[in-house]
Each structure stands twice: as C-alpha cells, then as structure tokens.
Amino acid sequence: MLDDRDRRLLELLQADAGISVTELSEKVALSVSACSRRIQRLEETGHIVRRIVVLDREKMGVPTTVFALIKTAHHTDEWIDAFRRVIASIPEIVEAHRLTGNHDYILKIVLPRVEHYDVIYKQIVRKIELFDVSASISMELLKSGTSIPVAYAH
Known part of the structure; x- marks a missing residue:
C-alpha cells in the first residue's frame, strides 16, 4: 500500500527522473537512505517500470x-x-x-x-x-x- 510520501516521490520522479535522491529526500522530508529504500521498493513492486529521457x-x-x-x-x-x-x-x-x-x-x-x-x-x-x-x-x-x-x- 502506498502512502502520501510514496505518491509524492512518484510525482517528482515523473516530472524529472534525473532528480537526485538528496533533492528528493528534502522534498518529501525523509533521510537520503530512507528515500533511496522507498524508490527501490517502488521499482521492485512495479510502480516504477523504467526511467526515461524525453527528447525534444x-x-x-x-x-x-x-x-x-x-x-x-x-x-x-x-x-x-x-x-x-x-x-x-x-x-x-x-x-x-x-x-x-x-x-x-x-x-x-x-x-x-x-x-x-x-x-x-x-x-x-x-x-x-x-x-x-x-x-x-x-x-x-x-x-x-x-x-x-x-x-x-x-
């Protein structure tokens, strides 16, 4: 089950998959290691399928x-x-x-x-x-x- 922090992480990563974990952790009020673990869990559960670059x-x-x-x-x-x-x-x-x-x-x-x-x-x-x-x-x-x-x- 996702919580509000997970959803916010997903929103931020959708907007910019290249955002640093440090910056993400600040925006969702988590430690860098806790933020990194959440991202890894979101990838493992299939909520994050892949990270891409959008071209002009x-x-x-x-x-x-x-x-x-x-x-x-x-x-x-x-x-x-x-x-x-x-x-x-x-x-x-x-x-x-x-x-x-x-x-x-x-x-x-x-x-x-x-x-x-x-x-x-x-x-x-x-x-x-x-x-x-x-x-x-x-x-x-x-x-x-x-x-x-x-x-x-x-």
Whole structure:
C-alpha cells in the first residue's frame, strides 16, 4: 500500500527522473537512505517500470503527428501477433491502441513532415492486410506529457 510520501516521490520522479535522491529526500522530508529504500521498493513492486529521457521532437526532426485509424477484417491471434510485429518494427509509430467503436486500432505516428506519412503507410500495408486506413494530422498540440495521476495508486 502506498502512502502520501510514496505518491509524492512518484510525482517528482515523473516530472524529472534525473532528480537526485538528496533533492528528493528534502522534498518529501525523509533521510537520503530512507528515500533511496522507498524508490527501490517502488521499482521492485512495479510502480516504477523504467526511467526515461524525453527528447525534444523539433530538435529530433519529427515535429509532425499523424493519427492513423485502422479497420481490419482479421481478428485472429495470428493476425494480431503479425500486426504487433509490423508496428513494433517502425520507430515512427510511437503509440498503438486497440479500440472499441468504428475503428479497430489507432496509431500515433511522429514524422519529419506530413508527406512522410506515405512512406510509413506503405511499410505497413506491404507487410499486413488491412481493410481501411484513414489518417488525421494533428494541427496543434494542446496537452502532452508522460505523467499519470498517482492518487489512484495502491
């Protein structure tokens, strides 16, 4: 069971995984060793999955976001496994979700420019059969982040 200090540690680490244990311990009013033990426990229990670096997409040359909505006529385990392998092999696809409703999947694709979407589209359809693909271009980023709420954690 997590307490308020654990939740605060998780919030702080989400904001900056590179923060020192000394600084963390000051912010949550714990000794450095107690803070370090809590972080280790949060990693061991799976609350902290990994620590990452977030890159600037403009500087990395992929400022454009396209969302591809996919319909398929196939729903077998074999097809889904093949689809997973295809999308895993394309680094521009940064998120993929299976959906309810009118579409089966949505892919978040980051690109140098919108015209590059055709390259990614062709990589996908050459490797796996799809029923329909439509794409929407993000015009403006209104909210972005990797942080999730910690209040619900147990």
